[in-house]
Amino acid sequence: MTASPATGRRAPDLAVTFAGIELKNPVIAASGTFGYGIEFEDVVHLNKIGGFVVKGLSKEPMAGNPPPRLYETAAGMLNAIGLQNIGARAFIDEKLPRLREIKDTVVIANVFGYTREDYELTIEILNEGEGIAAYELNVSCPNTAAGGMQFGSDPRALDEVVTTARHYTKRPLIVKLSPNVTSIAQMAYVAQEAGADAVSLVNTFVAMAIDSETRKPRIANVTAGLSGPAIKPIALRMVYDAAKAVKIPVIGMGGISTAADIVEFMLAGATAVQIGTASYWDPRATEKIVDELQDWCAEHRIERLASLTGGLVIE
Numbered sequence: 001m002t003a004s005p006a007t008g009r010r011a012p013d014l015a016v017t018f019a020g021i022e023l024k025n026p027v028i029a030a031s032g033t034f035g036y037g038i039e040f041e042d043v044v045h046l047n048k049i050g051g052f053v054v055k056g057l058s059k060e061p062m063a064g065n066p067p068p069r070l071y072e073t074a075a076g077m078l079n080a081i082g083l084q085n086i087g088a089r090a091f092i093d094e095k096l097p098r099l100r101e102i103k104d105t106v107v108i109a110n111v112f113g114y115t116r117e118d119y120e121l122t123i124e125i126l127n128e129g130e131g132i133a134a135y136e137l138n139v140s141c142p143n144t145a146a147g148g149m150q151f152g153s154d155p156r157a158l159d160e161v162v163t164t165a166r167h168y169t170k171r172p173l174i175v176k177l178s179p180n181v182t183s184i185a186q187m188a189y190v191a192q193e194a195g196a197d198a199v200s201l202v203n204t205f206v207a208m209a210i211d212s213e214t215r216k217p218r219i220a221n222v223t224a225g226l227s228g229p230a231i232k233p234i235a236l237r238m239v240y241d242a243a244k245a246v247k248i249p250v251i252g253m254g255g256i257s258t259a260a261d262i263v264e265f266m267l268a269g270a271t272a273v274q275i276g277t278a279s280y281w282d283p284r285a286t287e288k289i290v291d292e293l294q295d296w297c298a299e300h301r302i303e304r305l306a307s308l309t310g311g312l313v314i315e
């Protein structure tokens with residue numbers, strides 16, 4: 001902690017810890033909105049943010065969905081990118097060596113698959129790579145072996161996929177929950193019992209938009225994931241519900257674009273947060289929000305940001 005020469009007052013401590021990982025601040029760039037990190041090197045001082053989650057990785061490269069894949073909605077965004085990525089092997093060979101050069105920022109690998117074996121094989125490949133602080137399992141994918149229902153919408157499928165991942169890695173495991181469920185508390189609990197070290201939520205909400213003139217869907221895939229400020233109040237409620245249901249740390253996200261938003265998620269029970277869609281509107285959003293958070297804490301005389309977690313006052 002450093003003292004300001006002007007005021008002699010100590011700068012607020014923004015550090016947070018989850019799953020044995022220490023972050024200098026709770027701001028993590030969300031998967032799919034920050035490339036593999038390197039692409040943002042020229043616009044964001046990567047060592048200023050707490051960490052970033054790379055694009056979802058699968059065992060083989062994937063081309064993604066046909067366009068249009070993005071559509072802006074009222075206070076939000078629809079996307080159906082289709083999890084386009086270079087594959088786990090190419091990530092290790094082509095991206096990770098560069099990422100290891102970035103000091104003082106945590107790199108988290110997001111993993112997805114369409115069968116339990118996909119998760120297993122992708123994790124086995126990634127285990128060979130040095131410099132990955134944790135895995136974040138994206139379970140908002142259709143389980144092709146179970147008729148296409150999302151892993152993250154079925155407690156048994158979720159249990160199986162988390163148990164499998166736990167078996168194949170000793171690295172910290174963050175399970176990223178789907179919001180497209182009846183009880184987020186139940187899913188968070190299932191993830192915890194299957195061996196997750198933390199849960200992160202929320203992923204996008206299944207949604208759609210139609211062009212009333214052409215009568216066609218705005219997104220070629222017809223349905224898409226809704227993100228951005230439009231989902232914030234629902235995401236916040238889900239973080240609150242999940243945090244009450246588990247003992248492991250909760251990483252909150254969904255529509256965060258200001259320091260006050262981060263404080264809301266922490267009061268609801270989040271230990272750290274992720275910023276996704278805000279980086280589409282302003283590529284420097286993650287870095288700017290760290291400065292804003294520092295100022296917010298100073299103005300509110302908060303010495304240790306982590307002390308806010310779970311601090312919601314209900315009278």
Ligand SMILES: Cc1cc2nc3c(=O)[nH]c(=O)nc-3n(C[C@H](O)[C@H](O)[C@H](O)COP(=O)(O)O)c2cc1C
Pocket residue numbers: 030031032033055056077079081083110138176202203204226227228229231253254255256274275276277278
């Ligand atoms: C264009 C786009 C691509 C995304 N790709 C992924 C992905 O590959 N894996 C994943 O777990 N989440 C993915 N997400 C979800 C985000 O990481 C985040 O959970 C969601 O957008 C909610 O946060 P936000 O409102 O701050 O964007 C994606 C979101 C967007 C907008």
